[in-house]
Amino acid sequence: MTNISCIITDDEPFARKGLQGYVEKIGFLDLKGVCEDALQLSDMLQRQPVDLLFLDIQMPHITGVDFIRALSKPPKVIFTTAFEHYALQGFELDVMDYLLKPISYERFLKATWKARDYFALKENVPATAATPYIFIKANGKLEKVNFDEILFIEGMENYVAIHLAGKKLITHSTIKSLVEKLPAGQFLQTHKSFIVSISKVETIEGNTLHIQKYQVPISKYLREVVLGQIVK
Known part of the structure; x- marks a missing residue:
């Protein structure tokens, strides 16, 4: 959208x-x-x-x-x-x-x-977006990233790491610019440096989301909103 x-x-x-x-x-x-x-x-x-x-x-x-x-x-x-x-x-x-x-x-x-x-x-745009992928520049080439394969995204100053089930891609970007390209309703920013795929969250413990072997923090300022979006 x-x-x-x-x-x-x-x-x-x-x-x-x-x-x-x-x-x-x-x-x-x-x-x-x-x-x-x-x-x-x-x-x-x-x-x-x-x-x-x-x-x-x-x-x-x-x-x-x-x-x-x-x-x-x-x-x-x-x-x-x-x-x-x-x-x-x-x-x-x-x-x-x-x-x-x-x-x-x-x-x-x-x-x-x-x-x-x-x-x-x-706009009659489904929450998962009409085009279910983006291309990002990583490892010196353009790589196709399917939205449903993303576990979470981690911001590192002027770079972001996109964590997928089997690999991690690092690209020159920011959390703010990347979130604009993600489909509404499928991803959620939990912290100034983290975006998660809502469907990939397995458990919630305190201010931490567990996604497979990873732990993703929830900002204390966003906790109520984040839990409201995940635990519907």
């Missing part, structure tokens, strides 16, 4: 910076702009339509709720707010999710996975 284009809108500088940092960590999100209020957002949407809005509710001039109601064909929305009583209004507008400040990274990540799954279905 293609990347999800998005815009952040929040009147608080600290909140904008925090959300931008979260978005930049997620490979399938493509940030097109950052706005301070709904007026700036309106101008930006006229120049640059996007798939998804991270939208604060309580802002000057017009609330996020009223702004969405005023649009004839609004993008999908993930509301971000410090006020819990707006939740009902948000869900009445069929928003993608509702994040209550302060927003943790794991909660933000869970909301973006929901958006990823929605847009994958909208």
Whole structure:
């Protein structure tokens, strides 16, 4: 599936910076702009339509709720707010999710996975991807890697190691760039340096996933989200 284009809108500088940092960590999100209020957002949407809005509710001039109601064909929305009583209004507008400040990274990540799954279905792209493989450059040649043969992927600065059942391939890449090429729903980032194939996880022990003879860590910040995706 293609990347999800998005815009952040929040009147608080600290909140904008925090959300931008979260978005930049997620490979399938493509940030097109950052706005301070709904007026700036309106101008930006006229120049640059996007798939998804991270939208604060309580802002000057017009609330996020009223702004969405005023649009004839609004993008999908993930509301971000410090006020819990707006939740009902948000869900009445069929928003993608509702994040209550302060927003943790794991909660933000869970909301973006929901958006990823929605847009994958909208494109009629199955979660396992139409092309079930990629080619990577390793050992001085291009090697075909079938998605269903990948156990997990390990990041090592500017290189990644792709662990397969019978071998390990090392290629010049990053976790962020590689995750963009993987099919939604089949792989899960468990740590800043690790991506696992969900179906290959055999047991979970504390903050460790066991895949055949390997042990893959779960970040303490992602534990709840990771377990929620694996143990459905």
